[in-house]
Amino acid sequence: MSNYKNTNNYGEFENTVKQYIKEGRMKLQNDLIQTSHAIHSIAQNKTKCFIKNMDKGLDKEEREYLTSLILTSMHQAFCYGYGIGKIESDNFYGLLFST
Numbered sequence: 001m002s003n004y005k006n007t008n009n010y011g012e013f014e015n016t017v018k019q020y021i022k023e024g025r026m027k028l029q030n031d032l033i034q035t036s037h038a039i040h041s042i043a044q045n046k047t048k049c050f051i052k053n054m055d056k057g058l059d060k061e062e063r064e065y066l067t068s069l070i071l072t073s074m075h076q077a078f079c080y081g082y083g084i085g086k087i088e089s090d091n092f093y094g095l096l097f098s099t
Contacts, residue, residue, distance in 0.1 A: 024082030043071040
């Protein structure tokens with residue numbers, strides 16, 4: 001059972017979150033190309049650090065898979081952060097101008 005009194009508002013909130021996450025993904029793909037390249041570079045570096053710290057060699061396919069996994073996680077974190085930031089901004093300005 002949901003803690004929310006009005007489940008319709010929860011559904012609206014959920015749809016808004018999904019919309020903002022998609023918007024974040026589109027911004028990362030289209031407007032923030034340099035950020036996307038930086039994330040890719042960081043993922044490659046994290047893979048190298050993993051190999052060094054674990055003292056384990058990985059073949060090319062394994063390295064690419066690990067880099068892809070890290071890259072996907074970082075992109076997803078960016079999109080969720082973007083969406084949460086948009087919601088916080090909406091709430092802030094909603095409270096600011098409602099008084």
